[in-house]
Amino acid sequence: xxxxxxxxxxxxxxxxxxxxxxxxxxxxxxxxxxxxxxxxxxxxxxxxxxxxxxxxxxxxxxxxxxxxxxxxxxxxxxxxxxxxxxxxxxxxxxxxxxxxxxxxxxxxxxxxxxxxxxxxxxxxxxxxxxxxxxxxxxxxxxxxxxxxxxxxxxxxxxxxxxxxxxxxxxxxxxxxxxxxxxxxxxxxxxxxxxxxxxxxxxxxxxxxxxxxxxxxxxxxxxxxxxxxxxxxxxxxxxxxxxxxxxxxxxxxxxxxxxxxxxxxxxxxxxxxxxxxxxxxxxxxxxxxxxxxxxxxxxxxxxxxxxxxxxxxxxxxxxxxxxxxxxxxxxxxxxxxxxxxxxxxxxxxxxxxxxxxxxxxxxxxxxxxxxxxxxxxxxxxxxxxxxxxxxxxxxxxxxxxxxxxxxxxxxxxxxxxxxxxxxxxxxxxxxxxxxxxxxxxxxxxxxxxxxxxxxxxxxxxxxxxxxxxxxxxxxxxxxxxxxxxxxxxxxxxxxxxxxxxxxx
Amino acid sequence: xxxxxxxxxxxxxxxxxxxxxxxxxxxxxxxxxxxxxxxxxxxxxxxxxxxxxxxxxxxxxxxxxxxxxxxxxxxxxxxxxxxxxxxxxxxxxxxxxxxxxxxxxxxxxxxxxxxxxxxxxxxxxxxxxxxxxxxxxxxxxxxxxxxxxxxxxxxxxxxxxxxxxxxxxxxxxxxxxxxxxxxxxxxxxxxxxxxxxxxxxxxxxxxxxxxxxxxxxxxxxxxxxxxxxxxxxxxxxxxxxxxxxxxxxxxxxxxxxxxxxxxxxxxxxxxxxxxxxxxxxxxxxxxxxxxxxxxxxxxxxxxxxxxxxxxxxxxxxxxxxxxxxxxxxxxxxxxxxxxxxxxxxxxxxxxxxxxxxxx
Numbered sequence: 001x002x003x004x005x006x007x008x009x010x011x012x013x014x015x016x017x018x019x020x021x022x023x024x025x026x027x028x029x030x031x032x033x034x035x036x037x038x039x040x041x042x043x044x045x046x047x048x049x050x051x052x053x054x055x056x057x058x059x060x061x062x063x064x065x066x067x068x069x070x071x072x073x074x075x076x077x078x079x080x081x082x083x084x085x086x087x088x089x090x091x092x093x094x095x096x097x098x099x100x101x102x103x104x105x106x107x108x109x110x111x112x113x114x115x116x117x118x119x120x121x122x123x124x125x126x127x128x129x130x131x132x133x134x135x136x137x138x139x140x141x142x143x144x145x146x147x148x149x150x151x152x153x154x155x156x157x158x159x160x161x162x163x164x165x166x167x168x169x170x171x172x173x174x175x176x177x178x179x180x181x182x183x184x185x186x187x188x189x190x191x192x193x194x195x196x197x198x199x200x201x202x203x204x205x206x207x208x209x210x211x212x213x214x215x216x217x218x219x220x221x222x223x224x225x226x227x228x229x230x231x232x233x234x235x236x237x238x239x240x241x242x243x244x245x246x247x248x249x250x251x252x253x254x255x256x257x258x259x260x261x262x263x264x265x266x267x268x269x270x271x272x273x274x275x276x277x278x279x280x281x282x283x284x285x286x287x288x289x290x291x292x293x294x295x296x297x298x299x300x301x302x303x304x305x306x307x308x309x310x311x312x313x314x315x316x317x318x319x320x321x322x323x324x325x326x327x328x329x330x331x332x333x334x335x336x337x338x339x340x341x342x343x344x345x346x347x348x349x350x351x352x353x354x355x356x357x358x359x360x361x362x363x364x365x366x367x368x369x370x371x372x373x374x375x376x377x378x379x380x381x382x383x384x385x386x387x388x389x390x391x392x393x394x395x396x397x398x399x400x401x402x403x404x405x406x407x408x409x410x411x412x413x414x415x416x417x418x419x420x421x422x423x424x425x426x427x428x429x430x431x432x433x434x435x436x437x438x439x440x441x442x443x444x445x446x447x448x449x450x451x452x453x454x455x456x457x458x459x460x461x462x463x464x465x466x467x468x469x470x471x472x473x474x475x476x477x478x479x480x481x482x483x484x485x486x487x488x489x490x491x492x493x494x495x496x497x498x499x500x501x502x503x
Numbered sequence: 504x505x506x507x508x509x510x511x512x513x514x515x516x517x518x519x520x521x522x523x524x525x526x527x528x529x530x531x532x533x534x535x536x537x538x539x540x541x542x543x544x545x546x547x548x549x550x551x552x553x554x555x556x557x558x559x560x561x562x563x564x565x566x567x568x569x570x571x572x573x574x575x576x577x578x579x580x581x582x583x584x585x586x587x588x589x590x591x592x593x594x595x596x597x598x599x600x601x602x603x604x605x606x607x608x609x610x611x612x613x614x615x616x617x618x619x620x621x622x623x624x625x626x627x628x629x630x631x632x633x634x635x636x637x638x639x640x641x642x643x644x645x646x647x648x649x650x651x652x653x654x655x656x657x658x659x660x661x662x663x664x665x666x667x668x669x670x671x672x673x674x675x676x677x678x679x680x681x682x683x684x685x686x687x688x689x690x691x692x693x694x695x696x697x698x699x700x701x702x703x704x705x706x707x708x709x710x711x712x713x714x715x716x717x718x719x720x721x722x723x724x725x726x727x728x729x730x731x732x733x734x735x736x737x738x739x740x741x742x743x744x745x746x747x748x749x750x751x752x753x754x755x756x757x758x759x760x761x762x763x764x765x766x767x768x769x770x771x772x773x774x775x776x777x778x779x780x781x782x783x784x785x786x787x788x789x790x791x792x793x794x795x796x797x798x799x800x801x802x803x804x805x806x807x808x809x810x811x812x813x814x815x816x817x818x819x820x821x822x823x824x825x826x827x828x829x830x831x832x833x834x835x836x837x838x839x840x841x842x843x844x845x846x847x848x849x850x851x852x853x854x855x856x857x858x859x860x861x862x
Contacts, residue, residue: 327740359739402852
């Protein structure tokens with residue numbers, strides 16, 4: 001069999017993160033090759049490199065046995081590589097036909113030559129047994145059909161290698177079946193497919209070969225028939241897990257937060273999470289594990305009232321808070337570190353003094369009796385955080401955007417820990433930051449826990465999750481599937497529950 | 504902020520001004536006029552005592568209008584409806600104010616309250632439509648401007664027209680003496696000049712109040728962070744819908760004051776010649792002054808100066824439209840330079856912060 005893609009020791013690092021480390025992967029022609037791994041395992045970086053969106057720091061790439069260098073997706077398209085992104089790039093007020101030829105080959109301004117193109121596209125469609133009405137407007141298509149348009153678009157541009165970035169994430173089950181049939185047809189017709197996913201069931205159903213990535217490294221490439229789901233899960237999670245350092249304090253008996261059968265749907269009526277119940281006690285860190293997109297983010301956002309509940313009850317320090325506003329919940333002692341600090345936690349164009357007030361506008365410390373902002377207290381508090389959390393900044397008057405990611409995050413964590421909250425929700429508290437900042441944040445979280453704080457921790461970083469948590473609950477497809485003790489958790493269990501193997 | 508950065512941020516409007524004058528000069532040259540001579544006569548005319556009083560009078564409504572727009576801008580809300588809001592408010596206030604007479608301060612205060620309240624209510628419609636129906640405020644406020652103009656035309660002819668007057672055109676009854684705002688000429692010893700509108704004081708108070716509201720209060724803080732990052736604002740516990748209504752009503756409230764300078768100081772009634780276009784001009788002034796109370800003051804004075812001083816041009820056979828062009832050039836160029844300066848400041852701060860990390 002011919003080899004479509006062969007990479008040699010590809011490495012790529014971003015400040016503070018080694019995203020790909022010596023990745024050597026071989027992808028056979030006319031095969032479906034799945035790449036699995038947790039969020040942050042390095043799949044996306046590898047795909048960006050293969051699609052020419054980013055350049056590797058070292059290593060080489062061979063496409064159909066020729067060494068190539070790509071500096072933009074334009075190069076990769078010429079080489080026969082096409083990518084279908086998770087978020088479709090279609091103009092909804094144009095027809096399928098117009099979308100497919102959009103950006104091609106400079107059709108003359110007077111005459112787009114639609115007829116000529118239509119014939120050529122129909123040919124491609126029949127070659128690969130893909131079917132769609134070219135005259136439909138894209139806005140009238142279902143999600144699965146839109147995806148098919150993207151695939152046809154890429155094939156029409158001459159792609160022989162197709163990269164699909166989590167293609168099933170947006171589809172309903174019937175559409176998944178349809179997609180898989182189409183992919184098999186494509187394979188029969190000589191197309192090579194790279195299928196990125198973290199859903200092991202699907203991967204085992206469709207892929208010929210499976211490569212597992214973890215922490216930027218290629219753990220192994222195996223043939224589908226030679227591997228079990230358990231083995232895959234283990235490769236994804238790692239054989240050995242860290243164990244939490246012993247703690248000197250005891251968890252308390254008071255329930256800080258209690259969720260009783262909470263459920264929620266999104267605006268389209270799709271279920272986000274259902275019947276979630278758990279409690280968190282004082283002086284305890286409860287970790288929430290789960291592959292991203294399984295409802296955990298929405299659950300914690302519902303605790304501060306950003307996500308609305310369909311049913312169920314939330315109790316904070318024994319008091320039902322369902323009907324309280326986000327402001328009331330924050331003011332009563334809930335702190336929140338959102339997963340995206342630049343988008344959700346800070347105002348990049350404001351200085352640190354202003355940023356320290358965010359989320360606390362209404363508390364006495366920052367609001368006078370005349371409804372004015374007490375700037376002096378804000379300056380004092382930000383100076384305090386800068387020294388306690390070792391935030392590297394010229395001063396409190398510096399814009400947030402001027403700080404590095406790690407320093408921004410230390411500042412946010414410092415802000416959320418000030419004034420002794422009783423609950424801290426920390427969503428990916430150390431994602432994408434340097435090791436020094438990470439260690440400091442872990443230290444501060446443990447310290448606050450020992451002082452009575454209840455922490456709800458969401459993290460895709462298993463070292464962080466297990467290293468910090470006292471207990472771990474696992475989310476899968478919007479449900480809480482199990483609770484594990486962080487001291488006794490095995491990779492097999494954690495991986496099994498996270499990927500839906502165990503229920 | 505460091506001195507260097509302060510100088511940088513002040514340089515933007517000055518540079519923009521020079522380039523705008525440069526471009527206008529080229530156009531003047533192109534049509535065969537001497538630019539230096541043209542600007543000289545404009546300037547000479549613009550600094551005459553009479554002109555200065557007129558410039559200040561003109562700048563009062565411009566300034567208040569800019570503030571009304573800026574309140575919305577600060578939270579990323581585009582109130583394009585100041586135009587309709589102040590006209591509706593002026594008509595209602597002019598009519599209600601003409602119906603009775605009490606001592607002057609109370610009478611004027613009453614007219615102000617009527618104007619502010621009716622304008623705020625008119626603006627609240629746009630806020631309501633945005634919150635409840637998701638209609639973008641630019642669309643709704645523009646539409647409300649048209650509706651307002653129509654209602655004013657109808658109301659002025661059929662409801663508020665002065666009864667028993669033989670004046671041909673529709674107009675509201677004149678305000679009684681107690682409803683007229685005294686001029687400031689005696690105060691500043693400007694005996695031989697035209698009236699300097701007493702509303703100047705209100706404009707100054709409005710400017711200070713706006714500064715306090717936006718930069719000192721918690722409400723202002725909420726407005727500013729919502730404008731800068733609506734997502735973070737939501738996570739910080741702000742209810743965006745409530746804030747949209749509050750901002751729209753506040754902006755509309757300020758807008759209600761726009762027409763009162765001319766109304767109380769000079770027109771003393773609402774007629775079909777009542778000044779229009781102040782709401783749109785306010786958008787330009789707010790942009791020029793970067794929503795800052797001081798900057799907008801300078802901007803209002805500058806635009807008023809250009810308008811006034813250009814009136815001499817017709818007598819000198821230079822097309823007056825050169826002034827409109829100047830205004831447009833200034834605006835366009837200044838917006839570009841503000842962005843350049845903003846990037847420069849961010850770059851400087853990043854540099855300073857990374858220096859700090861290295862040490």
